[in-house]
Amino acid sequence: MTHSLPVQYNFSLRQLNTFGVAASAQAYLPVSNVAQLEQVRQDAALAALPRLVLGGGSNILLTRDFPGLVLHIGIKGIEIVGEDDSATYVRAAAGENWHQFVQWTLAQGLGGLENLSLIPGSVGAAPIQNIGAYGVEIKDSFHSLTLFDFETGEQLVLDKEACMFGYRDSVFKHRLRDRAVVLDVTFALPRQWQANLRYADVTQELAARGISQPTPQDISAAVIAIRTRKLPDPAVIGNAGSFFKNPVVTAAQRDALLQRYPQMVNYAQPDGSVKLAAGWLIDQCGWKGRTAGAAGVYEKQALVLVNRGGASGTDIAQLAAAIQADVAQRFDVQLEPEPIFL
């Protein structure tokens, strides 16, 4: 079947992944509306290709050329869609930039997303791993999302429960993987806003600024300042933020490890399990600041792997595997990567 879609072939993805690794897509389609997704579904040749739904490319590791169709989601639009006694409901299209969306909500006087300022990427990708930072996850103010189901061609609305959010996890990494395209996300931003100051970094930054009663904007500014100091800017040095999830272990494992490593950073979880700081484990194995070929471990944060210039996705994957092996050998803890490997 012929189609009028602006598909490009053998398309470079180098500028479209924040690691800045060189890889190409067999076919590439910038998507600005849902009708184009339906057209892809109707086109036998395009529909037969493996698919990659791409937002800002800030949570993927391209280890090879992608042998299929990249759908680069650029659907735009932000609007307030409702209000009740408890919340203001704001809907953003999947192709909106996450940080710009957060700033938009703050400019409307709506708090709730400020701790998630400056996380790279798109609104549509935010639910995929339930993005989180500084004590907040999007599930905390998530209301619902609309998705396009590639298998049926239907548009569905999923509420919070249906998304099955967990720590850097959701149904989109499991049952709906490779099937759902998030079209828009609706947030319920609280009428009675309360500052989330669970993270010492944030309270210290506010104190340094002489702020004791912070507004959502104050918290956003503090988070932006902290993140700018701690994390490499992908425009300058390729990276995908935290490369590993913080591993979750049992209290018994934690106790055994503390016998050997009394300084070990650990956080008790409400369900009795314990989260370890992956960055601390990696640092203890001596990886911080090291380089392997053109891939490396960021000097200021052992959890961040970087492309020092010209690294391939395989270089970065090999470095990650070496780090995983060291941490497993020393601590008997398995580190799980956060970005999606392709």
Ligand SMILES: Cc1cc2nc3c(=O)[nH]c(=O)nc-3n(C[C@H](O)[C@H](O)[C@H](O)COP(=O)(O)OP(=O)(O)OC[C@H]3O[C@@H](n4cnc5c(N)ncnc54)[C@H](O)[C@@H]3O)c2cc1C
């Ligand atoms: C410097 C830096 C700091 C970071 N800090 C944080 C942090 O503090 N907390 C955090 O949680 N993450 C963080 N990240 C990771 C990343 O920003 C988030 O995971 C972000 O949500 C990814 O968005 P993206 O649009 O770039 O997704 P992409 O990398 O394009 O895609 C990621 C995954 O989502 C899927 N996807 C993308 N868009 C859609 C859609 N519309 N529908 C269905 N599936 C889709 C893709 O197929 C892929 O599986 C950081 C990354 C960097 C580079």
